[in-house]
Amino acid sequence: MVAEVAAAFAAYEAALVAGEPDRIVDFFWQSPETIRYGIADQQMGIDEQRAWRWAQPPLPPGRQLRETRITTFGADYAVVNTLFEYPSGTAVGRQSQTWVRLPAGWRIVSAHVSEPAASIVGRDR
Secondary structure (H helix, E strand, C coil): CHHHHHHHHHHHHHHHHHCCHHHHHHCECCCCCCEEECCCCEEECHHHHHHHHHHCCCCCCCCEEEEEEEEECCCCEEEEEEEEECCCCCCCEEEEEEEEEECCEEEEEEEEEECCCHHHHHHHC
16 A cells, blocks of 8 residues: 555656646545645635646745655555755745545545744754
C-alpha cells in the first residue's frame, strides 16, 4: 500500500510542480465534500478547488520535499505528510493529505498546507 500511495503522491507532486491545474485537481476526490486548507485560502468542494487552481500562478522554482512520511491504515486509507521549501524562501512549509482508495484509484479527500513563521521552524527540528 505504501508503494501505491507513494506513486500517486509522486505523480501529484509532478503535476503540482509542472503547474498543471487539471492534472492536480484529478488527484482529488471529485466531490463537494473535498476540503483543502491552504496557507491563505480554503476550498470547500471540488468545484472551488478547480476554480482556485486555475487562478493560481505557478509555484516558485526549486521546490524541494523532505521528511515525507506515508502511513497506511488498512488497504484503502493513507495519510501523507511532508515538509517543503524553496531556495528563495525562509520558511519550511508543511503539507498533509488524506488519501483514500476509491473506484477511480487513490484520491486526496482532505489536504492542509501551512507555512509557519521562520522562528517556529527551528524549534520543530
